[in-house]
Amino acid sequence: MSNVAFLLANDFEDSEMKVPYDEVIKAGHQADIIGIKKGETLLGKKKEVSYAADKAIADVQAGDYDAIIIPGGSSPENLRQNADILKFVKEANEAGKPIASICHGPQILISADLLKGRTITCYPPLKDDVVNAGAEFKDEEVVVDRNYITSRTPKDEPAFVREILKVLK
Template sequence: MAKVAFLLAGGFEDSEMKNPYDAVKEAGHEAVIIGLEKGAKCDGKKGTVSYNADLGASEAKSEDFDAVIIPGGGAPEALRVNDDVVRFVKEVNEEGKLIAGICHGPQVMISADILKGKSATCYIGIRDDVKLAGAEYRDEEVVVSENIITSRTPFDEPAFIREILAKLN
């Protein structure tokens, strides 16, 4: 069983959190929501789901987790400017553990400076940012590049979830 961190702030894309979160738990893994502060309420941008952070980013230790998933929407913009979030993602990457981001999720990877030399995809609106961060951009439903998994939009969730579960099992 893996312990999986979900990085979350308000304004996330509802399905990009709910579907991977539910799939990870259904597969028997532990899912922990890491927010900007412990207990912080995170509402989806469409208002269909809401979560409370189990842990604040300042408390997150990379050695306690096997993987990190970053849902898209507006949340990655708030997460990427938090030094503790960036530190955590950098440390998880240094340990070679799985980091998966969908839609705007790769914005956090950009701020953590972990995309150099990797292949990645993302929401088209941040495509140039991904390229400028040193990644080879691919317009594909899911891209697996070493320990990094990326996808573009909610339509790509089945492939995104499939690749995450394959790496965790």
């Protein structure tokens, strides 16, 4: 079974965390919620769910995980300027590990300078940002480009989860 890192900060889109997290666990995989501070309570923007960070980003290495999932909402905006988050994602990408991001999740990939020559989707208002970062944007429920899995909004969660579970071993 795979060990999956969920990168999370406050104001995440509730279902974009809950649905993939629950499905990854249900499929028998290990999941760690990685935040800025270990033990910090992280609250969804709709206040429907909250999670405690299992580990701090400064205490983990990309090599410890088989895949990364980045839920959307305002969480990626709250994480994208953290050097440890960017280093973690860059190292995972260099190792070819699956990186799944939904909605605003690609903001972290933009800040990590990982979108040049890639094809992704995201929350449609971010289209210009991902294109300016060097990616081709596709307005589809899920786009898989090598090790990237991206989706647009909560309505795309079934396709997003399906593609994540395909790549987890």
